[in-house]
Amino acid sequence: MTQIPPTLPLRALFDAQYNASRAQVDVPLALRRDRLGRLRSLVDTHAQALAEAVQADFGVRSPQLTEAADLFVLRAGMAQVDKHLARWMKPRRVATPLYLQPASAHIQRQPLGVVGVIGPWNYPLQLTFGPAATALAAGNRVMLKPSELTPHTSALMASLVQQAFAADEFSVVVGGPDVAQEFSRLPFDHLFFTGSTQVGRLVAAAAAANLTPTTLELGGKSPCVVDASCDLEDASVKIAHGKLLNAGQTCIAPDYVLLPRGQEAAFERAYTAAAARLFPTIAGNPDYAAIVSERHQARLNALLEEARARGARVVDVAPAGGGGTAARQMSPALVFDPEPDLRLMHEEIFGPILPVVPYDGMDDAITFINLRPRPLALYWFGADSAARDRLLSRTVSGGVTVNDTLMHVAHEGLPFGGVGESGWGSYHGESGFLRFTQQKPVLVQSRWAMGHLFYPPYGPRFARVMG
Numbered sequence: 001m002t003q004i005p006p007t008l009p010l011r012a013l014f015d016a017q018y019n020a021s022r023a024q025v026d027v028p029l030a031l032r033r034d035r036l037g038r039l040r041s042l043v044d045t046h047a048q049a050l051a052e053a054v055q056a057d058f059g060v061r062s063p064q065l066t067e068a069a070d071l072f073v074l075r076a077g078m079a080q081v082d083k084h085l086a087r088w089m090k091p092r093r094v095a096t097p098l099y100l101q102p103a104s105a106h107i108q109r110q111p112l113g114v115v116g117v118i119g120p121w122n123y124p125l126q127l128t129f130g131p132a133a134t135a136l137a138a139g140n141r142v143m144l145k146p147s148e149l150t151p152h153t154s155a156l157m158a159s160l161v162q163q164a165f166a167a168d169e170f171s172v173v174v175g176g177p178d179v180a181q182e183f184s185r186l187p188f189d190h191l192f193f194t195g196s197t198q199v200g201r202l203v204a205a206a207a208a209a210n211l212t213p214t215t216l217e218l219g220g221k222s223p224c225v226v227d228a229s230c231d232l233e234d235a236s237v238k239i240a241h242g243k244l245l246n247a248g249q250t251c252i253a254p255d256y257v258l259l260p261r262g263q264e265a266a267f268e269r270a271y272t273a274a275a276a277r278l279f280p281t282i283a284g285n286p287d288y289a290a291i292v293s294e295r296h297q298a299r300l301n302a303l304l305e306e307a308r309a310r311g312a313r314v315v316d317v318a319p320a321g322g323g324g325t326a327a328r329q330m331s332p333a334l335v336f337d338p339e340p341d342l343r344l345m346h347e348e349i350f351g352p353i354l355p356v357v358p359y360d361g362m363d364d365a366i367t368f369i370n371l372r373p374r375p376l377a378l379y380w381f382g383a384d385s386a387a388r389d390r391l392l393s394r395t396v397s398g399g400v401t402v403n404d405t406l407m408h409v410a411h412e413g414l415p416f417g418g419v420g421e422s423g424w425g426s427y428h429g430e431s432g433f434l435r436f437t438q439q440k441p442v443l444v445q446s447r448w449a450m451g452h453l454f455y456p457p458y459g460p461r462f463a464r465v466m467g
């Protein structure tokens with residue numbers, strides 16, 4: 001391992017990784033597992049310190065929340081990669097058509113080279129170390145740029161990675177949008193971005209200049225469809241959990257609910273009770289995360305103000321005592337009768353506000369979803385499997401959980417990603433491994449091959465072959 005000073009300018013760091021990746025193209029299983037193992041043990045050893053750093057960044061966010069919603073998924077994902085890596089790396093034999101026989105064919109799985117990862121602040125460990133771990137296991141060098149909105153976490157990640165890895169293997173680069181812009185202009189072999197759709201467009205444009213392929217894990221408005229056949233109390237607990245986890249700052253949080261018209265009062269009662277059960281208090285409750293910044297708090301307040309001003313019914317569902325504005329712990333809210341042109345109904349909410357949109361029949365709900373950009377996630381609650389299948393076959397989304405929220409992200413056997421404006425490319429499990437892998441087709445010709453039958457001159461012999 002070449003020891004390279006961590007203070008290298010961005011371009012020099014990239015060049016060091018690039019040169020190392022070209023000097024060692026064939027990265028054996030033992031080395032990949034060693035790198036993955038170092039990252040796994042770094043996370044295990046420093047889990048508490050990392051969770052406390054996240055807490056310091058949010059102001060309020062209990063280490064247990066980070067353990068349950070961030071570290072657990074990260075660790076499960078890394079364990080799964082470790083378990084299956086040897087099998088995923090193996091070449092795949094491919095059957096050869098008659099006209100090419102007796103050649104043989106296979107697909108060789110190789111590292112891409114240098115992978116860049118840009119991450120968001122909301123789950124600052126899982127969404128950064130997760131793709132980085134898979135990219136390392138796929139044999140790549142990795143440069144990671146975490147969010148500037150979680151400075152304690154990003155600084156700790158950088159220092160721990162620097163202790164465990166040579167800079168030309170894996171490095172964490174800290175900094176704000178200016179560093180991020182410079183980072184996204186580097187000619188990576190692959191650039192993996194998790195963040196907003198707006199910044200995703202900038203990243204895709206910067207990467208295009210280098211013909212760098214990207215994975216974009218973006219956001220959007222994920223609908224939650226409640227069918228008339230559902231158990232409303234059970235559904236409300238699961239919707240409240242998905243919405244209020246991390247105070248709604250979850251990319252796959254249900255953004256709005258489509259509810260059979262007439263069930264509004266019952267849903268309001270059930271959701272209010274569910275919220276109080278999960279979070280008996282809001283102000284000072286460390287399990288109920290703070291809104292990450294003043295700017296985001298102001299944005300969410302403005303969404304509610306506009307909704308109120310335009311005649312929507314905003315219901316504060318916080319238990320007695322309400323939210324704590326000083327600590328940016330925002331009261332959960334339901335918004336009934338939102339006009340379709342409200343910002344609340346166009347922009348990703350990313351906070352504990354849940355608009356409720358009534359529908360008259362499942363076809364209305366399907367049309368409502370299909371008239372909007374394709375969502376990252378879709379949720380359906382009910383017992384009527386025919387209605388469920390109709391909705392699933394007529395809508396396109398990044399992923400789906402039926403009769404719960406969020407949980408498809410925790411299934412490592414399922415690819416995770418968006419579609420359309422919610423992103424492109426998926427990862428997790430083998431799909432993640434393949435995202436960071438060149439699948440190189442190799443045809444091994446035999447000296448007895450019949451290819452000469454197709455050579456010119458295209459005379460009568462050729463006509464007989466084609467005939």
Ligand code: NAD
Binds near residue numbers: 121184194196217
């Ligand atoms: P963001 O887009 O503001 O920032 C993400 C990262 O991009 C940060 O590291 C930031 O420094 C960097 N960045 C900022 N400007 C940049 C530029 N011009 N060029 C390159 N990089 C730049 O997103 P955020 O606020 O950190 O995260 C919230 C968003 O992320 C939400 O939209 C959410 O839905 C989405 N998200 C998606 C997923 C997913 O898996 N699909 C997961 C979590 C969050």
